[in-house]
Every structure is written in structure tokens, then in C-alpha cells.
């Protein structure tokens with residue numbers, strides 16, 4: 001492979017390879033596509049020196065369309081550059097969550113470690129404060145179980161680490177993976193003051209008592225045997241210290257140099273931490289769950305992998321209501337609980353981007369349904385049925401004609417309430433929950449309502465009798481930051 005790639009780079013495809021690298025870096029999708037159609041093997045090209053592939057460049061610059069194009073052209077998704085970094089690490093370093101999402105759909109390996117520091121993609125995301133990327137990286141480990149958060153709060157080492165079929169040992173191992181020097185993702189987030197990452201990491205099982213070790217290679221300015229609280233004390237962020245203490249960090253823990261977190265704070269002139277690190281009564285006893293905890297992500301990701309997630313627009317039959325969020329694609333998933341239907345892409349986007357605190361009656365980590373605000377902990381796949389399906393005439397006219405005249409003038413929420421009422425009056429189950437579907441409400445038009453109750457169906461948009469309204473169911477080579485760089489920043493900040 002080595003010789004082949006050198007020969008390939010030198011003679012065969014170096015010019016085209018460099019063009020592909022430029023296209024990947026600059027986000028020129030058409031150029032990248034044309035080059036790959038001309039020669040799909042160009043996807044495996046790598047630059048001299050840094051050995052960055054086009055995939056690395058596209059990932060580091062956040063061009064997720066090109067990332068999926070390259071993966072579909074057959075490039076190894078876990079390809080490493082000279083420093084052992086994968087495209088996933090680079091996307092996490094720069095916080096390009098759409099790239100991370102794409103790489104996770106294609107099942108990139110989150111366990112790879114880089115050659116410089118032994119850090120995983122989670123370390124890169126935590127170091128730079130990208131909670132959304134951490135959430136995506138843990139997609140396959142955080143189950144959509146309503147009691148997940150409560151369980152994780154009360155878990156102890158000797159407990160059975162299972163919720164239903166999900167063994168949480170793997171999650172805890174992944175989150176507490178140690179890079180060189182015993183540094184965990186929580187250490188990195190604590191040092192750099194990334195509150196959102198700390199909250200999320202603690203919710204998914206990060207340990208506040210992991211300590212760093214002397215390994216002879218890592219430059220550790222804080223000292224071996226340091227907990228995340230020592231690191232937070234050095235970093236100087238008061239909220240980080242408070243959260244760690246509230247979640248059980250010990251303020252009297254000493255590292256191998258005999259320093260407590262308070263002493264570390266003094267050395268680094270973090271005087272404002274004195275109260276927090278000396279008298280725990282200053283710290284609120286209860287810390288609320290991270291708004292980045294997202295329980296339905298596992299279910300929607302597995303649906304996206306199985307059935308695809310792209311929508312081209314116009315893939316909806318004229319007789320079917322489209323996804324109520326994008327109004328483009330047909331519905332492919334249903335929220336568990338309220339049964340509202342969405343397309344996979346919108347549900348995935350919702351799970352990835354939502355960072356509102358959980359709604360009161362729902363469990364922490366549930367996200368609100370975009371249509372009715374019901375807390376959702378998982379999505380289920382719905383059968384793709386024939387777009388035209390006969391519905392009983394009676395139930396159709398009953399449900400819709402009763403409401404059509406009022407719909408056009410009502411605001412959506414009111415209209416929705418009307419439909420819900422008529423649904424509950426109607427004994428037929430054929431229009432169940434989707435009767436309350438806002439998109440349907442908005443599409444209703446009195447002009448199309450030609451039905452007389454019990455004689456002919458009322459039709460919205462599609463005027464065929466019996467037609468179904470809806471189914472019911474460059475930074476790469478010179479901007480690289482490494483752990484010591486983070487320390488440099490701290491040092492600079494402390495000395496200024």
C-alpha cells in the first residue's frame with residue numbers, strides 16, 4: 001500500500017488528487033463529484049507530509065455533502081492522517097456537527113485514538129467545547145429509555161449496569177476513556193471551562209474521581225493524580241467547579257504533589273474560586289440535567305441507517321400529506337407516545353440540534369414533539385404504504401366536514417383543537433392521532449370540501465373520492481491544537 005500510494009501520488013493521479021483536495025477543502029461539490037465520477041480511486045488520495053485525505057479536508061471544513069460523497073465513493077471512513085487523526089476527530093475538533101452526524105450515520109469508529117495524545121474523538125470535542133458533537137458520538141450508547149437519567153444519577157460501581165436490553169458498561173467505558181497521562185474527556189472540558197460538555201459528560205456516566213497519571217511523556221502542569229476538579233480549578237471557571245462538586249467531586253482530594261483543587265486555584269491565581277472550593281455550601285445541591293442529553297437519538301439514527309435519511313423533495317405523492325416540518329418529504333417515522341409523523345431527516349435534525357431543557361412531565365433527555373410538545377424518548381419506523389388508500393366514507397366526512405369551515409380562519413392551534421375534538425367524537429379509529437396533524441390542518445381548504453356528510457367524502461387537495469388524506473400511522477496543517485496547546489493557552493491566560 002505504501003509503495004502503491006507513493007507511485008499513485010507521484011505519477012498517476014497527483015494532479016487530479018490535488019484538485020479533489022482543493023474541492024474538498026473549498027466545498028466545491030460539483031467539482032468533487034465530477035472528479036470522483038472520472039476516477040473513484042481519487043477518494044483514497046492523500047497529501048504528502050500530513051497525509052490528509054480529501055475526507056479529512058472536507059470534515060475539517062464542515063462540508064458534509066462532500067463527506068458523504070467521498071464515503072459513498074468507497075473511501076475508508078476511518079482513514080488516519082500522519083498524526084493518527086480520523087476525519088471524525090477533525091470534525092469534532094472544529095465542531096462541525098453535521099459532518100459528525102454524517103460520519104455517524106456511516107458508522108465511523110469512535111474508539112480510534114490519535115498518535116499524538118491517545119485521545120478519541122470525544123476528547124477532541126470536549127477540548128473544544130462541542131457538546132452537540134459529543135451527543136452524536138454517543139448515539140449508539142445512550143438508550144432511549146425514559147428512566148435513563150435517574151438511573152445514571154443513582155448508579156454505583158457494583159450495580160447491575162443495565163436498562164432493559166442495554167448494557168451501560170460500554171457507555172461508561174467510552175466516556176471515561178483515558179488519553180495519554182490518564183486524561184479523560186471530563187478533564188479536558190473542565191480545564192477549558194466548557195460547562196455544557198461537563199454537564200453532558202456527567203449525565204452519561206463520566207467519573208468525577210478519575211485521576212491523571214505520570215506517564216513520562218505528557219506535559220502535565222497540574223500534576224499527576226489530579227481529578228477533573230483540579231483541572232477545573234486550574235482553568236478557573238466557577239460554574240464548572242460548582243457542577244463537579246454538586247456531582248460528587250471531592251474538594252479535599254490531593255494529587256501526587258499533595259495539592260488540593262483549592263491549592264491549584266491559588267497557584268494559578270484563580271482567587272474567585274476560593275469560596276466555592278473551600279466551602280461547599282456555596283454550591284447548589286442539585287444540578288439540572290444537561291439539555292444536550294437526547295434519548296430519541298439512538299432510535300432515529302438506526303432508522304436513518306436502515307432506510308436512509310435524505311429527502312429529495314417532491315417524493316411525496318400528491319394524495320399524501322408531507323412531513324409537517326419540512327413540507328417536502330413523506331413521513332417515515334412516528335414519535336412514540338403522541339404518534340405524530342415526520343420524515344427521518346427532520347426527526348434526526350431535531351434530535352441533533354435540540355437543546356431546550358426537558359419539559360416537566362417528561363423524563364430528562366426527552367425532546368418535545370415539534371407538533372404537540374409531548375416529550376418523546378424514541379421514534380419508530382412507519383410502514384411505507386401505498387399513497388392511495390380507501391378510508392371509510394363515514395369517518396372521513398364526519399371528521400373533516402365538521403371542521404372545514406372554521407379551519408381557514410382559525411390559528412393553527414385552534415384548528416388543531418377542533419380536529420382533535422372531532423376526532424374524539426368519532427368512534428372510528430381510522431384517523432387516530434394524525435387527525436391533529438397541523439400540516440393537515442393548514443392544508444384544509446373549504447373550497448375542496450364538496451362532501452355532504454354520510455354521502456360523499458370530504459377531500460383536501462386530492463379530489464378523487466375515497467382517496468386517502470393521510471396514512472394513520474486549512475486549518476488542517478497549521479491550525480492544529482493539541483493538549484499542550486490547551487495548556488499553553490491556560491499558561492498565557494494565567495500569566496497575563
Ligand SMILES: [Zn+2]
Pocket residue numbers: 323324325326327328329342343344345346347
Ligand atoms: Zn421533514
Ligand SMILES: [Zn+2]
Pocket residue numbers: 335338339340369370371372373374
Ligand atoms: Zn406530537
